[in-house]
Each structure stands twice: as structure tokens, then as C-alpha cells.
Amino acid sequence: MSSEISPKPSGGVPLLRMRGITKSFPGVQALRGVDLTLMPGEVLALLGENGAGKSTLMKVLGGAHRADGGSLEIDGLPVDFGSPEDSRAAGVALIYQEFNLVPGLTAVENLFLGRERTRAGLIRRADERRDAAAIFSRLGAQIDLDVPCSRLTTAQQQLVEIGKALAFQARILVMDEPTAALTSHEVERLFEIIRELRRQGIGIVYISHRLDEIFSIADRLTVLRDGVHVGERKVDQITRREMIELMVGRELKDEYPARSVALGEPRLEVSGLRRGRAVQGVSFSVRRGEILALTGLVGSGRTETVRLIFGAEPRDAGEIRLDGRRLEIRDPRDAIAAGIGLLTEDRKLQGLVLGHSVRENFGLPSLNLWSRSGFVQETRERQEFGRHTSSLQVKISGPEQRAGHLSGGNQQKIVLAKWLARDCDVLIFDEPTRGIDVGARFEIYLLMNQLVAQGKSIVMISSELPEVLGMADRILVMHAGKITGEIAEARSATQEQIMQLAVA
Template sequence: MSPPSPSVLPLSSTNPTNPPLLSLSGIVKSFPGVRALRGVNLRLHAGEVLAVLGENGAGKSTLMKIIGGAHTADAGTLAIDGQEQRFQSPQESRAAGVAVIYQEFNLVPALTAVENIFLGQEVTTGGFVARRREREQVAALFQRMGVEVDLDEPCRRLSTAQQQLVEIAKALIHKARILVMDEPTAALTSHEVEKLFALMRELRRQGMGILYISHRLEEVFTIADRVTILRDGGNVSDCPIHAITRDQMIERMVGRPLDQEFPSRRVKRGGPRLEVSGLRRGKAVQGISFQVHRGEILALTGLVGAGRTETVRLVFGADPRDAGEIRLDGQVLDIRSPRDAIDAGMGLLTEDRKLQGLVLRHPIRENFSLPNLRRWCRRGFVQRRRERSELDRYIAALRIRLSDPEERVGNLSGGNQQKVVLAKWLARDCEVLIFDEPTRGIDVGAKYEIYLLMNELVAAGKSILMISSELPEVLGMADRILVLHEGRITGEITDVAQATQEQILQLAHA
């Protein structure tokens, strides 16, 4: 393998009269029972960032997998530099200069950055891996990218942002000219997002074509040159970024005018329900106290790593606490496990629904019933008729879209999966609901439905403790905001109507 050329990219021309770097036309793809794509067109030029937007289920992931060679289209053509391609495997796509960075990274956790980057294409001399040369190449590349990544740590010890950089470096070493990124900012802090965007701009300047998929519309305006919007497997819009507004984007994604992003509510706050004082665990949570009232949504916000999730896990008994008292309606609770917290009337919607919220391979019905089985069973036997009628009730109430309750929950879209998690706690009739990133990875329409549901819950006198990294959501939904920084509360905002994102960010960096 030759050393990389002085420029990060082996690319030359960005002349718009050239054929587009990547062009798709009339792409059709069906799966058993679903028509995922029904004739999608897309153009990506060299030196351009193209944002692909759409609700979950609009076909973005399928499209990405076709470009990456993981799926083959049923009909339509895919061309690179005007040359028609038919990728039969990810290897062929990579050889044609395409690099796809999925949300779940393709890194071997136990290998170092250098080993991962050269995996399958090791630089060898006489059959032995030339480790020093590999290392030098990677070090030089990271330097040109303007980032620092520890080359000797196994990748599992690197932060999400650093793992992402390793993925990008892998694409560059493999001389990719088309970079496809799926929700690259989903797990990054705002500072890390800035750095990533700077790198993307530099790659764009050097002539790379970047296809960028995101749910975060604010970011699309800062980084994209052009937007392609998909709905129900087809194109609905393709225009330069300056020719479209945020509201227009949402309307085209959901296919109907959106009156407002956050539904309003009028609920009178009741007395204190959940009272937490002096909560501690190691360095993550260093003495946190707060109250949640009846009919209130209290938001915990702050940067990633500020201790928000750690705090609610302590309240819920998911991790053991070093110190702290938890009271519910004035009664001190002895919470040692999630089971105790559930018995006391709490429910936790976890941050990561795939790893912690659901048993993905199990049917929707069984996931829904899991926390409720103890109440729906007599002498150890599950009352199946009752289980079924409760499930039907919540499927209707939450408008969960499914074909069969015996289907694996993992087959549902993100929004519907989240509704299943919500349903299981609603059926438990929890008094205090802890929502950790309730709308992460969920499309705009489903988000709105979840907001409506939160309003209904507080209107019924329940209390909600919400964690969110999306500041507009915090400002739009919370009655009161607590800002955390390094395991401590650094500010409380009671007058949410007058608060701004800047105000929260200042407290978060305090």
C-alpha cells in the first residue's frame, strides 16, 4: 500500500460539468411485505455535503445500505463518476471508493485504532505486519485531520467521538471519495459536534462528497449544502439548503403542515411527590438533591457525562448509591433494585432502548408485559386473556403501528419501539415516570405524539422526570429545568418561558 498523498484525498476536480460523483436513479427495493424504496433519485457532487432527511421508515437506511453494497436494489441504477455499478457486497462498494459509517461502528473493540484502520489491508513485509509503518501512516493522517486519538488503546476504551474519527480515518486510508454518515452526531457532545463539522468542511474542500443523514435539523443548516427529503420510500424534495426553511423541511418530511412542535398544556402543579436528597455515587454523582411535584415535568439537562443518566439510575435502583435519601409522598423508600423502585410506583424509560429497554428478539406482547406480569398472574400462571386485552388497549391508545403483537419488537420502527416501552410503563400505572432521552432517534411525527402523551400524563397528576440533550425539547416541554455539570446541580431555571438555550449552555459549562 502506498503512503497517502499530501492532500488527505486522492481527488482532483470539483468541476460541476463533470458527471456527479454519485448518482442514483429510480432505485426500487422491496422486502417481504414492505416496499422500502419506490424509485429514489439522488445526486451527490464532489465537494458537497448532501443531507438526506426523512422520518423513520422513509427509506434512508435502506438507501444507505444500497450505496454501501449491503443490499442490492431491485431496480434502478447506481453510478459513480457516470459509470454504472452493481454492488454485490460491501467490499465492491468500498473498492469503488464508498465508505459508510453506520451508527453502530464497525470497529473491533479489542483492537487499537491502527489495527482497526488497516484491518483486512495490513501493510506487510515478508508476511509480517509492518506495524511501525502502519502506525506512522495513521499518526500522519490524524495530524492532517487535526485530531488526537490514542493509537495504542483498544478501541473500546476510546470515546464515541474518537471511535468515529477512527472510522473516518479508515475511510481516508482506503481512499474513499464518497463518505456516507448515518446520524454521526447522535452520541456526540456539542463541542465534539463542532470538531466533527470542521473536519467535514475540510474534507469537502478537498473534494470529498459527503452524504449526511440526520434527525437534527439545526445541524443540517450549519453543515449541508443541499437537502434531499424522502418520504415513504420516494423523493419529495431536493433543493439547496438556502431555498428551504426548517418548518418546510418538517412539513415535507411528515407530509402535512405542522402547527407547532411542542403541544401546549395547562396543568396546575401539585405538592412534592418525589424528593431526592444528597444522592452520591463516586465521581459521577456528587450530592444531588431535587424534588419533582405532582403534575410537573422536571427536566435534567447538561452535557453528556454531566451525571444525568447516572442520577436517575440511582433513583431507580439500577446502580447502588453511596449515599442519599429518596422519598415518595413523604415516605422514605429503601430502594435497592429496580424491582423496589417499580413496586414504589416508578418507571424508567431508558436512554438506550435497544440495549436496556427492550428484549429485541422477543414479541411485542412479551416486552409489553414484562414489568406487569406480577400483577397479571395468579398462582404463578399468567392471565393471558387479561394480558391480551391490556395490550390491545394500549396499542390503540398509543397508536402503535404493528401487524401482529407476536412480531419481534426489534422489527418495529424506532418510534413504535419507544411506544412499546412507554406502553409497558403506562400499563404499570406508575406515579413517577423517568424519561431518559424519550425522543432519541425518533421521527418528528412520533415525537409529537410522545409529547402529547407526556402532557396527558402530567394532566392526570403524574410526575415526569425527563432527561434530554435537545435543548429545544427541554425548553418546549419542561416546567422546570435543572442543569448539571460534573455530577452537581449548577443551576435551576423556574421561568422556562423566558429561558434561552444560551442560558442553559452557560450553566452547563459552569
């Protein structure tokens, strides 16, 4: 790393300086002497693959973990965080992907949760409301202060989280994958707010796997790999390719692996699929060996459409054919029996039983094939498990490891393995690379190519347009429950083309 620049981008005392932070867990050295500097009014992108140590570093900052070694300074003064309360009192606020809001309470109540403004034990509601309104207007956001947070949109809930941080005068804001669940319009709004916070002198640590965002919002970036600080650059002095190479630690040839698979006859044919307002007459077909991308804005009906095909929700109307045969799909069992597999967009809530072992998760859809008179043939299950996890190169300590203890990429591979073991003909991938780092992503792309080469068909839902363009043979764009356009030659399409159809 000869081209490394000085950790001080401008003069003055850094808002936050972490020096030589080390932290180990039983069997893992998570951080090996990591440095991080954040200036006031700066957006610092923290990059790295899953497992590189980003979360651990931020947990040290947040007071959830205590570092084994190294030092922490805020405004040049050494601090020692023994608990999350210490960290919060020092002005650090962490906003995780999963929000820490009480869904039944209003924005105001959440904002002041645990720090209620009281007089003689009674809450001064008017004061709280006024302060909350002031905070949200500082953010330039309009939030209904009187409805429970569960009725706010994801983007609004995120603003409440940011508001919470401002309410206790946070000066260091850590945002972990803040855009994962936002539409592109909402992302723009969020960026405006981040820029506003930056003007107010707040330092922001921004964690994201979406590299495009780094270019539009961050000033500087720090890259971690395997618990080591491997580089620090100004964003305007680095290319996307260099960024990825820093993260994965090797030269990257292609982000999307090439394939040449001859397409066969139509395999899955869907016609007239309907359910309420979400899906209003969707028809399409996927051919043998084809990757079909289904894209559009969040809420356009993509996920709903595939859930209808899979039988996860009842459909009002519509016909589903597989290899010309009409399928009676009433619930997911029927779809699975017919040879359709669904990788859900939310691994943790819908894809895995997090408290159970990876082996049990892996076997779940196939148990009816692997049992004789009701008894599970565990030897067979273990064999299949070993075969699939080793061919997918899943990093696990053993078959009994809990699924919840794996990184996102490895969790996704377990979900993949469970459908591969079921030998499905049609695989539906809903946001297959969400929250997954660059290295594991590439492996998943390779696997998709292998699958279509075996004659399987893939329907891929993705919000990431580069991924759609890079991986699909054909693209369908949805808007408001209908298919608004088809791009037959995905490789020669552009993001603008898709966006025009998506907002049509």
C-alpha cells in the same frame, strides 16, 4: 413540489448518481423510484422520518441490499454492487451509529483490519503506524495509537471510523446520525473535520434527525417520505419549518404541543443523592403534574442521577421520598413496586429484549401483577397489550412481532406502553426522542402532556435544548455531578441561559 431546483447544483460530473432506485421487501415497498445526486466536495443531508427509506437507500449504496430497479453511477460510469466489498472498492464508506470497531484492537489495527500491510506474511507495523498517523493528521485529530479502541471516547472512536474510510481512499462517505452520542463541543470538532473532508473533494451523505445541524453543515438536502423522493433543496433556501413539513407531509402547527396543567404538591423528593464522583449530592423534587427537565452536557451526571433513583445502581447516600413516604430502593424492583418507571436512554441495550416479541417485552414489568400462583394470565396480558398499543398507535404487524424488527419510534412506544401498563406515578424519560423522527416525536410529546394531565410526574433528561425549552415546566442544569442551576420558568428561558449553567 413546484419550487424544486435542478439536481445539479453546479456543473461537472456528479460523484454519485442514483436513479429510479426501487426496492421491496415481503409486504413492504421500501423505495419507489428514488433519485439522489451527490457532487464532489458536497455535504448532502438525507432527511426523512424513520421508515421513509433512508437506511434502505444507503444499504443499496453500500452493497448490502440489491436494488430491484434503477441505476447507480459513480463519476458518470454505471456500477453494480453485488456485495459490500464491491461498494467499498468503488470508494463508498458507511459509518453507522453503532461503530464497526473491534474494541480490543488499537486504532492502527482497526484502521487496517482486513487490509493489513504485510511483507512475507508479517505485518509491517511501522508502515501501518506511519500511514495511520498521516491519516489522523489529515483529519487534524489526535488519537492515541497504542491503546485499545474501547478506551477511546465515543468521539475518538468515530474519528477512527472516518480514518478507516480514508485509509481505503473512500470518496463517498455516508454518516448515519454521527452526532447522536457526542457532546456539543465534540460536534463542533466533527463539523470542522467534515468541512476539511469537503475541501478535499469528498462527497458526504449526512443523515440526522437534528435539524439544527443540517443548517450548520449541509449544502443541500434530499427528503424521502414513504420510499418516495419528495424534495430537494439548497439548505440556504429553506426554513426549518418547511423542512419538517416536507418530511411529515403536512403542515406543522407546533413542534411542541401546548398544555395547561395545574401543578400539585411535591411528589418525588430526592435529597443528598451521591455516588462516587458521578453524582455529588443532588437534591430536587418534582410536583404532581409537572415535567421537570434535567439537562447538562453528556457526562454531567444526569443519567447517573436517575439510575440511582431507580435503583439501577447502588447509591452511597441519599434519601428518596414519594408522596412524603420514604422509599427503600435497593434495586429496580423496589422502584417499580413504588411506582417509578425509567425509560432508558439506550432502548436497544437497556430497554428491550430485541429478540423477543413486543407482547413479551410489554408484559415484563407487570408480570407479577398479571399472574396468579405463578401462572401468567395471558388473556389479560393480551387485552392490556391491545389497549395500550392501539391508544399509542404503535405500528406493529401483531403481538408476536419481534421488538428488534420495529423502527426506533415504534420501539420507544413499546417501551412507553410497558411503563404505562404498570401505571407508574413517576416516569423518568432519559432522552425520550433520541433517534426518533419528527412525527413520532410529536406523538410522544402529546403523550407526556396527557400523562401529567392525569396527575403523574415526569423527569425528562434531554440534550436537545429546544426540546427542553419546549416541553419542561422547570429546568435543572447539571455539571460535574452537581445541580448548577434551576430555571423555574422554562417557557421564557433561552438556550444560552442553559449553556452557561451547563459549562459552569
